[in-house]
Amino acid sequence: MAKNKLGRYAEVEVLPNVTEVSELGMWKGLDEAFWLQTFGVESLDLTLELACGKGEYALALAQRYPERQFIGIDIKGERLWRGAKEALDLGLTNLHFLRVYIDHLELYIPEASVDEIWIPFSDPYLKQGKESKRLTSPRFLAEYRRILRPNGIVHVKTDSPELADYTREQIGEGLAECAWVEPDIYAGNNGVVGDDGDVGSAGMIPEECSRRGIPPELLTVQTYYEKKHIASGRTICYIGLRPTRLALAHHIPLK
Numbered sequence: 001m002a003k004n005k006l007g008r009y010a011e012v013e014v015l016p017n018v019t020e021v022s023e024l025g026m027w028k029g030l031d032e033a034f035w036l037q038t039f040g041v042e043s044l045d046l047t048l049e050l051a052c053g054k055g056e057y058a059l060a061l062a063q064r065y066p067e068r069q070f071i072g073i074d075i076k077g078e079r080l081w082r083g084a085k086e087a088l089d090l091g092l093t094n095l096h097f098l099r100v101y102i103d104h105l106e107l108y109i110p111e112a113s114v115d116e117i118w119i120p121f122s123d124p125y126l127k128q129g130k131e132s133k134r135l136t137s138p139r140f141l142a143e144y145r146r147i148l149r150p151n152g153i154v155h156v157k158t159d160s161p162e163l164a165d166y167t168r169e170q171i172g173e174g175l176a177e178c179a180w181v182e183p184d185i186y187a188g189n190n191g192v193v194g195d196d197g198d199v200g201s202a203g204m205i206p207e208e209c210s211r212r213g214i215p216p217e218l219l220t221v222q223t224y225y226e227k228k229h230i231a232s233g234r235t236i237c238y239i240g241l242r243p244t245r246l247a248l249a250h251h252i253p254l255k
Contacts, residue, residue, distance in 0.1 A: 015084045017092075019108075020077070020099040045069060046114045050102055050135060051122040053223075055083030055095070060221045061118075062087070062095040070095045071109075073102060102135065104254065109147045116215075117144060117154045121225045124163035136167040136241075138250035141175050145243035146251070153179060155218065156239045159229040164237040171239075175247040179240035180214055186236060214240065 045068055049058040052072035062070045072095070074080055080097050087095045100108055125133040132139060136156060144154055154176075158164055164183070171178045185204055206216035218238055222230075229236065 015081070015088070015097075017087055017095065018080060018084045018097045018099060046071060046109075047116040047118065048073060048109070048114055049118045049120070050074075051119065052083065052097070053079040055080070055087070055097060056223045057118045057120050057217070057221055058095055058097075059083060059086060059090070059092070061217060062092045063090065064217070066094055068094060071098055072096075073098045073100060073105075075099060075101050103139070103143070103252075105143050105147060106254065111146055112149050114147045115149055115152055117148070117152070118157075119154065120157040120223050121159065121229070122163075124158065124160035124166075126160070126162055131166070134163060134166060136163070136170055136176075138170065138175055138247060139252050141170060141243040141247040142249070142251040145245070145247045148243065152242065154241050154243065155215065156241065157185075157218070157226070158237055159226070159234040161235070161237070164239065167239050167241070171241060173246075174244060175250070176241040176243045179242060180212070180238065181240075182238040184235045185218065185238050186230065214238075 047058075047061060047068060047070050049055060049061075049070070049072045052058055052074045053076070055072035055074075058070045058072035061068075072080070072083055074097075077099055080099050084097050087097075098108060119135050122135045123133070125131065131137060134140075136154075144152075148154075156163075156167055158167075168178075168181070170176055182204065187204070204219060206219055209216045209218055226236065
């Protein structure tokens with residue numbers, strides 16, 4: 001297993017759809033021209049998946065929307081290897097992966113270039129003193145505000161009531177505007193999604209999402225961890241938010 005893991009770390013460094021940055025602090029910014037050249041497009045319309053792991057959301061969305069561009073971001077090379085290899089096997093040219101720390105986004109993502117950010121089942125960092133690592137903490141909301149386009153949206157899915165409550169607290173502090181809150185997106189139907197995309201009469205359905213302006217992928221894309229959470233009876237919460245100008249006061253400049 002150790003040899004396989006080391007081999008994947010080595011391979012991910014040379015995969016054509018992965019940009020890897022040194023973990024030793026040798027950071028350098030990548031300008032917009034890099035991304036235009038990478039994707040072969042004239043303008044950037046990006047969707048990001050943060051703490052993407054194997055990139056399950058990015059992979060699903062890139063297949064459904066071939067005209068759009070997607071980036072999966074994580075620091076764990078072995079997980080990225082899996083997503084990047086699958087993307088290559090599928091022939092996806094609109095999906096790229098970044099192996100960087102998420103709190104260094106400002107070095108790699110141009111301002112006002114992102115339409116959507118998906119954060120599905122990120123680590124809630126429940127230990128005392130770790131709140132700033134949560135991906136909806138003020139410092140991250142500040143960065144999202146910088147890279148999002150006007151009316152850009154952040155989609156948060158979590159099985160952690162603590163992270164959901166914490167995220168709502170940031171909204172209450174005025175650091176973000178709430179677009180949608182669904183405390184239990186499956187509402188008693190055990191999270192079962194049928195072949196027709198229907199998740200049952202007791203919960204939301206993709207058609208309802210579309211009617212309310214919520215991406216239907218909220219329901220129709222389920223990560224490995226989400227399926228495990230559903231099977232164990234955990235409640236899945238969704239919060240759609242837009243960071244405000246107030247969040248920018250919490251920006252932490254990189255040294």
